[in-house]
Amino acid sequence: MSLFTPEQIKEMGEMWASDLFTPEERIAAISDLSLEERLAGANPAEVISYLKPKLKLSEILAGLSVSEIEELEKQLKQLKRQG
Template sequence: MSLFTPEQIKEMGEMWASDLFTPEERIAAISDMPLEERLADTNPIEVMNYFKPEQRLAGLSLKEIEAYIEQRKQQTQSV
């Protein structure tokens, strides 16, 4: 059984990292991490807000985009 909560362990890690590494070293370590690992603890909605609409759509197929447009049209007509 751990004596610390996950939040406390995270805070300790951040504190130790700030004492052990320069900002440049932290950036270098993070830049080598895969994107999925860097974004693991973030809220997906917050991350998506940083992307332009065309970047958000880039991963979708044309059929998915057309289906979404049709769905939105139906929603606006029913209101």
């Protein structure tokens, strides 16, 4: 039986890691891991928030060509009819 909760063990590991390794050493260690290994144990809500675009809709649309915007309009009209 453990004397510590999983959360306490995680906090201790983070504390020790920050004392034992420089930021450069941590980056080097993490860069060798696969994506699955890096995301293991991560909170899904936090991961999704990193994947969401940081641009406003107007900024996203400003980068599109006229034909791309017309295609989007066509798709939106189709979705509106279906829904």
